Amino acid sequence: MAVNASPEYDLILLGATGFTGKLCAEYITQHLPTDLKWAVAGRNWKKLSAVVDDLKSLNADRKSPEIEIAELSSQDLDKLARKARVIITTIGPYHLYGTPVVEACAKAGTHYIDCTGETPWVYHAVQKYHETAKASGAILIPLCGIESAPADVTAYLLASHMRSKYSSGVAQLTHSIQALRGDTSGGTLLSALTIMDSYSVPQLRQSRSPFSLALSRPQAAKPLKPLSYRLFGSFRFPGLGLLTDSLCGVQDRQLVYRTWSLLDGGAFYGPKFTYSSWMRTKSRISAFVFHFGFAAAVVALLFKPLRWLLKKLVKQPGEGPPKDQHSSHFIKVKALATSDSNSRQTAECTMSYSGDMYYLTGLLMSEAAMVLLRPDPSKENWAQKLRGGFLTPATLGEQYVERLRNAGMRIEVGSEGEV
Numbered sequence: 001m002a003v004n005a006s007p008e009y010d011l012i013l014l015g016a017t018g019f020t021g022k023l024c025a026e027y028i029t030q031h032l033p034t035d036l037k038w039a040v041a042g043r044n045w046k047k048l049s050a051v052v053d054d055l056k057s058l059n060a061d062r063k064s065p066e067i068e069i070a071e072l073s074s075q076d077l078d079k080l081a082r083k084a085r086v087i088i089t090t091i092g093p094y095h096l097y098g099t100p101v102v103e104a105c106a107k108a109g110t111h112y113i114d115c116t117g118e119t120p121w122v123y124h125a126v127q128k129y130h131e132t133a134k135a136s137g138a139i140l141i142p143l144c145g146i147e148s149a150p151a152d153v154t155a156y157l158l159a160s161h162m163r164s165k166y167s168s169g170v171a172q173l174t175h176s177i178q179a180l181r182g183d184t185s186g187g188t189l190l191s192a193l194t195i196m197d198s199y200s201v202p203q204l205r206q207s208r209s210p211f212s213l214a215l216s217r218p219q220a221a222k223p224l225k226p227l228s229y230r231l232f233g234s235f236r237f238p239g240l241g242l243l244t245d246s247l248c249g250v251q252d253r254q255l256v257y258r259t260w261s262l263l264d265g266g267a268f269y270g271p272k273f274t275y276s277s278w279m280r281t282k283s284r285i286s287a288f289v290f291h292f293g294f295a296a297a298v299v300a301l302l303f304k305p306l307r308w309l310l311k312k313l314v315k316q317p318g319e320g321p322p323k324d325q326h327s328s329h330f331i332k333v334k335a336l337a338t339s340d341s342n343s344r345q346t347a348e349c350t351m352s353y354s355g356d357m358y359y360l361t362g363l364l365m366s367e368a369a370m371v372l373l374r375p376d377p378s379k380e381n382w383a384q385k386l387r388g389g390f391l392t393p394a395t396l397g398e399q400y401v402e403r404l405r406n407a408g409m410r411i412e413v414g415s416e417g418e419v
Contacts, residue, residue: 007110009037010373012068012084014101015091016040017047019187020115020145022054024090024362029055029062031407032366036373039066041080042091072097077104086111086369093191094142095121095198102129102140109136109388111372115145115361118191119254120199123207126390134389141391143255144368145361149393150333151175151252151277152259153401154349156394157413158337159269160380161347165415169270171340174224175252176240177279179332182357183321196301210253210275213390215261218269224276233291234284239336239348239416243278244287245294252277259392263382272340326356336416346416353409360409364393367403371396 013028015021025040032038042048048067056064068083070076072091081087081104091097094116105112106129116122122142133140143149155173162168196204211217228235234244246252253275260269281287300306321329332352339345353360375381379398383391393400405411 007085008083009039009066009085011036011038011086011088011369012041012080013038013065014041014070014080014087014089016051017042017044018090018092020358020361021090022051023356023359024088024365025051025055025065026058027359027362027366028065029058031363032370034059034062039068039084041068041070043069043071045069072100074100074104077101078108081105081108081110084110086113086372088113088365088369090115090365092116092118092187093194094118095191095195099125103132105140106133106136106138109138111138111369112140112142113144113365113368113372114142115147115365116142116191117145117147117188117248117251118195119143119213119251120195120204120207122254122390123212126213130389134387137388139372139383139386139388139391141368141393141396143251144365144393146331146357146364147248148251148255149364149368150331150351151248151335152255152392152394153404153411154333154335154351155256155269155275156259156397157349157401157411158335158347160398161349161413161415162270162337162339162345163268165347166339166341166345168339168341168345169268169273170337171270171272171343172224172274173256173276173335173337174237174240175256175275175277175335176237176243176333177246177248177331178241178334179280179330182329182331183325193301197304201302208250210250211257213254213258215258216265217257218260218266218273219271222274224274232284232288234281234287237278237336240278240334241280242282242284242287244281245291246277246279247294249277249279255392256394258390259394262386262391262395270340321356321358323356326359327354329356330354331357331360347414348416349411349413351409351411355408363407363409364404367407368393368396368400370403371400375399 016025070080226235334350337347376399381397382395
Protein backbone atom coordinates (compact mmCIF):
# COMPACT_ATOMS: atom_id res chain seq x y z
CA MET A 1 0.00 0.00 0.00
CA ALA A 2 1.49 3.31 -1.05
CA VAL A 3 1.81 5.95 1.65
CA ASN A 4 3.71 9.20 2.08
CA ALA A 5 7.47 8.87 2.45
CA SER A 6 9.18 8.49 5.86
CA PRO A 7 6.40 9.60 8.19
CA GLU A 8 7.15 10.41 11.81
CA TYR A 9 4.23 8.36 13.14
CA ASP A 10 2.39 5.18 12.24
CA LEU A 11 -0.88 6.66 13.46
CA ILE A 12 -2.29 10.03 14.49
CA LEU A 13 -5.62 10.23 16.31
CA LEU A 14 -7.22 13.58 15.50
CA GLY A 15 -9.91 14.66 17.95
CA ALA A 16 -8.72 12.73 20.99
CA THR A 17 -10.37 15.16 23.43
CA GLY A 18 -13.91 14.39 22.23
CA PHE A 19 -16.15 11.66 23.62
CA THR A 20 -15.47 9.07 20.91
CA GLY A 21 -11.86 10.23 20.52
CA LYS A 22 -11.06 9.55 24.18
CA LEU A 23 -12.49 6.03 23.96
CA CYS A 24 -10.54 5.39 20.76
CA ALA A 25 -7.36 6.56 22.50
CA GLU A 26 -8.10 4.20 25.38
CA TYR A 27 -8.53 1.28 23.00
CA ILE A 28 -5.25 2.05 21.22
CA THR A 29 -3.45 2.29 24.56
CA GLN A 30 -4.88 -0.94 25.91
CA HIS A 31 -4.87 -3.18 22.83
CA LEU A 32 -2.64 -2.10 19.93
CA PRO A 33 1.05 -3.15 19.78
CA THR A 34 3.31 -1.26 22.16
CA ASP A 35 5.81 -0.54 19.38
CA LEU A 36 3.21 1.54 17.54
CA LYS A 37 4.44 5.09 16.99
CA TRP A 38 1.43 7.33 17.50
CA ALA A 39 0.26 10.77 18.51
CA VAL A 40 -2.91 12.54 19.55
CA ALA A 41 -3.76 15.75 17.75
CA GLY A 42 -6.09 18.69 18.15
CA ARG A 43 -6.24 22.41 18.84
CA ASN A 44 -5.93 22.54 22.63
CA TRP A 45 -2.62 21.52 24.27
CA LYS A 46 -4.07 21.56 27.79
CA LYS A 47 -6.94 19.21 26.92
CA LEU A 48 -4.67 16.87 24.95
CA SER A 49 -2.19 16.77 27.83
CA ALA A 50 -5.00 15.77 30.18
CA VAL A 51 -5.97 12.91 27.83
CA VAL A 52 -2.36 11.70 27.69
CA ASP A 53 -2.09 11.82 31.50
CA ASP A 54 -5.26 9.71 31.81
CA LEU A 55 -3.88 7.14 29.35
CA LYS A 56 -0.76 6.54 31.44
CA SER A 57 -2.73 4.57 34.02
CA LEU A 58 -4.16 2.17 31.41
CA ASN A 59 -0.97 0.53 30.12
CA ALA A 60 2.30 0.92 31.99
CA ASP A 61 4.21 -0.86 29.20
CA ARG A 62 3.33 1.69 26.55
CA LYS A 63 5.13 4.94 25.90
CA SER A 64 2.71 7.85 26.01
CA PRO A 65 1.59 9.24 22.65
CA GLU A 66 3.12 12.44 21.39
CA ILE A 67 1.00 15.57 21.13
CA GLU A 68 0.52 17.45 17.86
CA ILE A 69 -1.23 20.82 17.78
CA ALA A 70 -3.19 21.53 14.61
CA GLU A 71 -5.98 23.87 13.64
CA LEU A 72 -8.50 22.67 11.07
CA SER A 73 -6.79 24.72 8.38
CA SER A 74 -5.34 23.43 5.13
CA GLN A 75 -1.84 24.52 6.13
CA ASP A 76 -1.87 22.74 9.51
CA LEU A 77 -3.62 19.63 8.23
CA ASP A 78 -1.28 19.27 5.25
CA LYS A 79 1.65 19.23 7.70
CA LEU A 80 -0.13 16.79 9.99
CA ALA A 81 -1.00 14.40 7.17
CA ARG A 82 2.63 14.23 6.04
CA LYS A 83 3.63 13.10 9.56
CA ALA A 84 1.52 9.93 9.62
CA ARG A 85 0.90 6.73 7.71
CA VAL A 86 -2.71 6.66 8.97
CA ILE A 87 -4.96 9.34 10.44
CA ILE A 88 -8.05 8.44 12.44
CA THR A 89 -10.34 11.42 12.91
CA THR A 90 -13.26 11.63 15.32
CA ILE A 91 -13.92 15.35 14.85
CA GLY A 92 -17.53 15.80 13.86
CA PRO A 93 -19.92 16.78 12.54
CA TYR A 94 -17.92 15.72 9.51
CA HIS A 95 -19.90 17.85 7.10
CA LEU A 96 -18.59 20.83 9.09
CA TYR A 97 -15.05 19.72 9.95
CA GLY A 98 -14.17 16.62 7.94
CA THR A 99 -13.53 17.88 4.42
CA PRO A 100 -10.12 19.55 4.99
CA VAL A 101 -8.88 16.38 6.74
CA VAL A 102 -9.93 14.21 3.79
CA GLU A 103 -8.33 16.65 1.36
CA ALA A 104 -5.02 16.70 3.26
CA CYS A 105 -4.84 12.89 3.42
CA ALA A 106 -5.86 12.42 -0.21
CA LYS A 107 -3.10 14.79 -1.38
CA ALA A 108 -0.40 13.43 0.95
CA GLY A 109 -1.02 9.73 0.30
CA THR A 110 -1.94 9.22 3.97
CA HIS A 111 -4.53 6.61 4.83
CA TYR A 112 -7.67 7.94 6.52
CA ILE A 113 -10.38 6.43 8.76
CA ASP A 114 -13.44 8.02 10.35
CA CYS A 115 -16.70 6.98 12.04
CA THR A 116 -19.14 9.30 10.31
CA GLY A 117 -22.71 8.31 9.60
CA GLU A 118 -23.27 11.41 7.45
CA THR A 119 -23.66 9.86 4.01
CA PRO A 120 -24.58 13.15 2.25
CA TRP A 121 -21.14 14.42 3.25
CA VAL A 122 -19.48 11.14 2.24
CA TYR A 123 -21.23 11.32 -1.15
CA HIS A 124 -19.82 14.77 -1.89
CA ALA A 125 -16.37 13.89 -0.52
CA VAL A 126 -16.21 10.84 -2.80
CA GLN A 127 -17.12 12.96 -5.83
CA LYS A 128 -14.39 15.45 -4.99
CA TYR A 129 -11.45 13.41 -3.67
CA HIS A 130 -11.70 9.79 -4.84
CA GLU A 131 -9.48 10.26 -7.89
CA THR A 132 -6.96 12.36 -5.95
CA ALA A 133 -6.63 9.60 -3.37
CA LYS A 134 -6.29 6.91 -6.04
CA ALA A 135 -3.44 8.85 -7.60
CA SER A 136 -1.60 9.32 -4.29
CA GLY A 137 -2.30 5.80 -2.97
CA ALA A 138 -4.26 7.08 0.02
CA ILE A 139 -6.91 4.64 1.25
CA LEU A 140 -9.84 6.60 2.66
CA ILE A 141 -12.33 4.61 4.76
CA PRO A 142 -15.29 6.58 6.13
CA LEU A 143 -18.30 4.98 7.86
CA CYS A 144 -16.00 2.76 9.94
CA GLY A 145 -18.04 3.01 13.14
CA ILE A 146 -20.87 1.16 14.83
CA GLU A 147 -23.49 2.57 12.44
CA SER A 148 -22.42 0.61 9.37
CA ALA A 149 -19.08 -1.23 9.61
CA PRO A 150 -20.68 -4.35 11.19
CA ALA A 151 -23.27 -4.50 8.40
CA ASP A 152 -20.58 -4.14 5.74
CA VAL A 153 -18.41 -6.88 7.26
CA THR A 154 -21.42 -9.19 7.72
CA ALA A 155 -22.33 -8.85 4.03
CA TYR A 156 -18.73 -9.58 3.02
CA LEU A 157 -18.63 -12.73 5.16
CA LEU A 158 -21.88 -14.06 3.71
CA ALA A 159 -20.70 -13.41 0.15
CA SER A 160 -17.40 -15.15 0.95
CA HIS A 161 -19.25 -18.15 2.37
CA MET A 162 -21.45 -18.41 -0.70
CA ARG A 163 -18.40 -18.31 -2.96
CA SER A 164 -16.43 -20.88 -0.98
CA LYS A 165 -19.24 -23.37 -0.29
CA TYR A 166 -21.59 -23.05 -3.26
CA SER A 167 -19.45 -21.26 -5.88
CA SER A 168 -22.29 -18.79 -6.30
CA GLY A 169 -23.19 -15.21 -5.64
CA VAL A 170 -25.91 -13.76 -3.41
CA ALA A 171 -29.41 -13.03 -4.65
CA GLN A 172 -30.84 -11.55 -1.45
CA LEU A 173 -29.10 -10.50 1.74
CA THR A 174 -31.26 -9.35 4.64
CA HIS A 175 -29.49 -7.75 7.59
CA SER A 176 -31.09 -7.04 10.97
CA ILE A 177 -30.20 -5.54 14.32
CA GLN A 178 -31.66 -8.17 16.62
CA ALA A 179 -30.92 -6.45 19.92
CA LEU A 180 -29.31 -3.18 20.97
CA ARG A 181 -28.77 -1.39 24.24
CA GLY A 182 -26.81 1.85 24.34
CA ASP A 183 -27.10 5.61 24.36
CA THR A 184 -26.16 8.42 22.00
CA SER A 185 -23.48 11.06 22.45
CA GLY A 186 -23.86 14.79 22.01
CA GLY A 187 -21.68 14.65 18.90
CA THR A 188 -23.96 12.11 17.21
CA LEU A 189 -27.03 14.21 17.97
CA LEU A 190 -25.35 17.38 16.71
CA SER A 191 -24.45 15.67 13.43
CA ALA A 192 -28.07 14.62 12.90
CA LEU A 193 -29.38 18.10 13.72
CA THR A 194 -26.94 20.08 11.57
CA ILE A 195 -26.72 18.00 8.38
CA MET A 196 -29.74 19.82 6.94
CA ASP A 197 -27.99 23.15 7.49
CA SER A 198 -25.30 22.16 5.00
CA TYR A 199 -27.31 20.52 2.21
CA SER A 200 -30.47 21.40 0.33
CA VAL A 201 -33.43 19.02 0.16
CA PRO A 202 -32.59 18.01 -3.46
CA GLN A 203 -28.99 17.30 -2.44
CA LEU A 204 -30.15 15.21 0.52
CA ARG A 205 -32.58 13.30 -1.68
CA GLN A 206 -29.88 12.60 -4.26
CA SER A 207 -27.40 11.39 -1.66
CA ARG A 208 -29.96 9.11 0.05
CA SER A 209 -30.21 6.74 -2.92
CA PRO A 210 -29.04 3.20 -1.99
CA PHE A 211 -26.58 3.42 -4.88
CA SER A 212 -25.31 6.97 -4.36
CA LEU A 213 -21.88 5.74 -3.19
CA ALA A 214 -21.62 2.81 -5.62
CA LEU A 215 -19.56 2.89 -8.81
CA SER A 216 -22.26 0.79 -10.51
CA ARG A 217 -25.41 -1.04 -9.45
CA PRO A 218 -26.59 -4.67 -9.50
CA GLN A 219 -28.80 -5.87 -12.32
CA ALA A 220 -31.78 -6.76 -10.17
CA ALA A 221 -31.46 -4.84 -6.91
CA LYS A 222 -35.14 -4.65 -5.96
CA PRO A 223 -35.86 -3.19 -2.51
CA LEU A 224 -37.51 -5.53 -0.02
CA LYS A 225 -40.77 -3.76 0.85
CA PRO A 226 -43.57 -6.25 1.59
CA LEU A 227 -47.17 -5.04 1.68
CA SER A 228 -47.27 -5.41 5.47
CA TYR A 229 -44.32 -3.02 5.77
CA ARG A 230 -45.86 -0.44 3.43
CA LEU A 231 -49.14 -0.50 5.36
CA PHE A 232 -48.03 -0.94 8.97
CA GLY A 233 -44.27 -0.32 9.06
CA SER A 234 -43.29 -3.91 9.85
CA PHE A 235 -43.17 -7.42 8.38
CA ARG A 236 -42.12 -10.91 9.42
CA PHE A 237 -39.03 -12.44 7.87
CA PRO A 238 -38.31 -16.16 8.45
CA GLY A 239 -35.33 -16.57 10.75
CA LEU A 240 -35.16 -12.88 11.69
CA GLY A 241 -38.54 -12.19 13.30
CA LEU A 242 -40.71 -9.08 13.11
CA LEU A 243 -38.74 -6.31 11.40
CA THR A 244 -39.08 -2.55 11.02
CA ASP A 245 -36.85 0.33 9.89
CA SER A 246 -33.27 0.52 11.11
CA LEU A 247 -31.89 3.90 12.09
CA CYS A 248 -28.73 2.85 10.21
CA GLY A 249 -30.57 1.44 7.19
CA VAL A 250 -29.69 4.23 4.75
CA GLN A 251 -25.97 4.16 5.61
CA ASP A 252 -25.87 0.36 5.62
CA ARG A 253 -27.32 0.05 2.13
CA GLN A 254 -25.10 2.75 0.67
CA LEU A 255 -21.93 1.32 2.19
CA VAL A 256 -22.66 -2.30 1.25
CA TYR A 257 -23.52 -1.37 -2.33
CA ARG A 258 -20.26 0.57 -2.61
CA THR A 259 -18.40 -2.52 -1.42
CA TRP A 260 -20.37 -4.57 -3.95
CA SER A 261 -19.21 -2.25 -6.74
CA LEU A 262 -15.57 -2.18 -5.59
CA LEU A 263 -15.04 -5.95 -5.38
CA ASP A 264 -14.51 -7.02 -8.98
CA GLY A 265 -17.27 -4.70 -10.14
CA GLY A 266 -19.88 -6.72 -8.27
CA ALA A 267 -18.69 -10.13 -9.47
CA PHE A 268 -17.70 -11.29 -5.98
CA TYR A 269 -21.12 -10.66 -4.42
CA GLY A 270 -22.93 -11.52 -7.65
CA PRO A 271 -24.69 -9.49 -10.36
CA LYS A 272 -28.18 -10.09 -8.91
CA PHE A 273 -27.28 -8.93 -5.41
CA THR A 274 -30.04 -7.25 -3.37
CA TYR A 275 -29.42 -5.88 0.13
CA SER A 276 -31.74 -4.58 2.84
CA SER A 277 -31.20 -3.53 6.45
CA TRP A 278 -33.74 -3.66 9.28
CA MET A 279 -34.21 -3.74 13.04
CA ARG A 280 -36.13 -6.35 15.02
CA THR A 281 -39.14 -5.01 16.90
CA LYS A 282 -41.25 -6.40 19.74
CA SER A 283 -44.70 -5.69 18.36
CA ARG A 284 -46.70 -4.36 15.42
CA ILE A 285 -47.78 -1.38 17.53
CA SER A 286 -44.25 -0.30 18.50
CA ALA A 287 -43.13 -0.76 14.88
CA PHE A 288 -46.05 1.35 13.60
CA VAL A 289 -45.25 4.16 16.03
CA PHE A 290 -41.54 4.07 15.25
CA HIS A 291 -41.93 3.85 11.45
CA PHE A 292 -44.38 6.70 11.03
CA GLY A 293 -42.98 8.71 13.93
CA PHE A 294 -39.49 8.58 12.45
CA ALA A 295 -40.79 9.71 9.05
CA ALA A 296 -42.60 12.63 10.71
CA ALA A 297 -39.48 13.57 12.67
CA VAL A 298 -37.41 13.76 9.48
CA VAL A 299 -39.96 16.12 7.93
CA ALA A 300 -40.08 18.23 11.12
CA LEU A 301 -36.30 18.65 11.09
CA LEU A 302 -36.57 20.47 7.76
CA PHE A 303 -37.67 23.49 9.80
CA LYS A 304 -34.66 25.45 11.02
CA PRO A 305 -36.25 26.93 14.19
CA LEU A 306 -37.02 23.41 15.45
CA ARG A 307 -33.44 22.29 14.79
CA TRP A 308 -32.15 25.36 16.68
CA LEU A 309 -34.35 24.55 19.67
CA LEU A 310 -33.35 20.88 19.76
CA LYS A 311 -29.66 21.80 19.70
CA LYS A 312 -30.23 23.64 22.98
CA LEU A 313 -32.11 20.77 24.62
CA VAL A 314 -30.11 17.65 23.71
CA LYS A 315 -26.70 16.50 24.98
CA GLN A 316 -23.82 18.71 23.95
CA PRO A 317 -20.65 17.62 22.10
CA GLY A 318 -18.27 15.81 24.43
CA GLU A 319 -21.11 14.28 26.44
CA GLY A 320 -22.08 10.64 26.21
CA PRO A 321 -23.09 7.52 28.13
CA PRO A 322 -21.41 7.47 31.58
CA LYS A 323 -18.79 4.75 32.04
CA ASP A 324 -20.71 3.02 34.83
CA GLN A 325 -23.35 2.10 32.21
CA HIS A 326 -20.96 0.75 29.58
CA SER A 327 -20.95 -2.82 30.89
CA SER A 328 -24.71 -3.13 30.34
CA HIS A 329 -24.58 -2.09 26.69
CA PHE A 330 -24.57 -4.59 23.83
CA ILE A 331 -25.47 -5.22 20.21
CA LYS A 332 -26.42 -8.33 18.28
CA VAL A 333 -26.97 -8.50 14.53
CA LYS A 334 -28.04 -11.35 12.29
CA ALA A 335 -28.13 -11.55 8.51
CA LEU A 336 -29.40 -14.18 6.08
CA ALA A 337 -28.37 -14.70 2.46
CA THR A 338 -29.78 -16.72 -0.42
CA SER A 339 -27.75 -18.04 -3.35
CA ASP A 340 -28.37 -16.53 -6.78
CA SER A 341 -28.18 -19.99 -8.40
CA ASN A 342 -30.30 -22.08 -6.01
CA SER A 343 -32.79 -20.59 -3.54
CA ARG A 344 -32.31 -23.59 -1.22
CA GLN A 345 -28.67 -22.66 -0.71
CA THR A 346 -28.67 -20.24 2.22
CA ALA A 347 -26.26 -18.87 4.79
CA GLU A 348 -26.42 -16.85 8.00
CA CYS A 349 -24.05 -14.62 9.91
CA THR A 350 -24.34 -13.40 13.48
CA MET A 351 -22.25 -10.71 15.12
CA SER A 352 -22.40 -9.52 18.72
CA TYR A 353 -20.48 -7.37 21.16
CA SER A 354 -20.91 -6.55 24.85
CA GLY A 355 -19.78 -3.08 25.90
CA ASP A 356 -20.22 0.56 25.01
CA MET A 357 -21.05 1.26 21.36
CA TYR A 358 -18.67 4.23 21.17
CA TYR A 359 -15.83 2.13 22.55
CA LEU A 360 -16.76 -0.42 19.87
CA THR A 361 -16.43 2.36 17.30
CA GLY A 362 -12.91 3.04 18.59
CA LEU A 363 -12.18 -0.68 18.27
CA LEU A 364 -13.49 -0.82 14.70
CA MET A 365 -11.39 2.14 13.58
CA SER A 366 -8.23 1.11 15.43
CA GLU A 367 -8.24 -2.44 14.09
CA ALA A 368 -8.87 -1.12 10.57
CA ALA A 369 -5.82 1.09 10.99
CA MET A 370 -3.71 -1.93 11.98
CA VAL A 371 -4.69 -3.75 8.78
CA LEU A 372 -3.51 -0.74 6.78
CA LEU A 373 -0.32 -0.45 8.81
CA ARG A 374 0.59 -4.15 8.98
CA PRO A 375 -1.17 -6.07 6.20
CA ASP A 376 -0.93 -9.86 6.28
CA PRO A 377 -0.06 -11.14 2.79
CA SER A 378 -1.51 -14.56 3.60
CA LYS A 379 -5.07 -13.20 3.97
CA GLU A 380 -7.46 -11.73 1.44
CA ASN A 381 -7.20 -7.95 1.46
CA TRP A 382 -9.07 -6.16 -1.31
CA ALA A 383 -7.81 -2.77 -0.14
CA GLN A 384 -4.27 -3.76 -1.14
CA LYS A 385 -5.47 -4.67 -4.63
CA LEU A 386 -7.48 -1.47 -5.02
CA ARG A 387 -4.51 0.58 -3.74
CA GLY A 388 -6.24 3.89 -3.11
CA GLY A 389 -9.40 5.99 -3.15
CA PHE A 390 -12.56 5.86 -1.06
CA LEU A 391 -12.85 2.25 0.09
CA THR A 392 -14.94 0.50 2.76
CA PRO A 393 -14.34 -1.48 5.97
CA ALA A 394 -15.16 -4.76 4.22
CA THR A 395 -12.41 -4.23 1.64
CA LEU A 396 -9.94 -4.90 4.48
CA GLY A 397 -11.03 -8.52 4.16
CA GLU A 398 -10.16 -11.58 6.20
CA GLN A 399 -7.43 -9.93 8.28
CA TYR A 400 -9.88 -7.32 9.51
CA VAL A 401 -12.42 -10.00 10.46
CA GLU A 402 -9.73 -11.92 12.34
CA ARG A 403 -8.64 -8.81 14.23
CA LEU A 404 -12.24 -8.03 15.20
CA ARG A 405 -12.72 -11.54 16.54
CA ASN A 406 -9.50 -11.32 18.53
CA ALA A 407 -10.64 -7.95 19.90
CA GLY A 408 -13.78 -9.41 21.45
CA MET A 409 -16.44 -9.37 18.75
CA ARG A 410 -18.28 -12.66 18.37
CA ILE A 411 -18.65 -13.38 14.65
CA GLU A 412 -20.05 -16.62 13.24
CA VAL A 413 -20.93 -17.51 9.66
CA GLY A 414 -22.11 -20.69 8.02
CA SER A 415 -24.98 -22.37 6.23
CA GLU A 416 -28.36 -21.42 7.67
CA GLY A 417 -29.15 -23.44 10.77
CA GLU A 418 -25.49 -24.25 11.48
CA VAL A 419 -24.57 -21.00 13.25
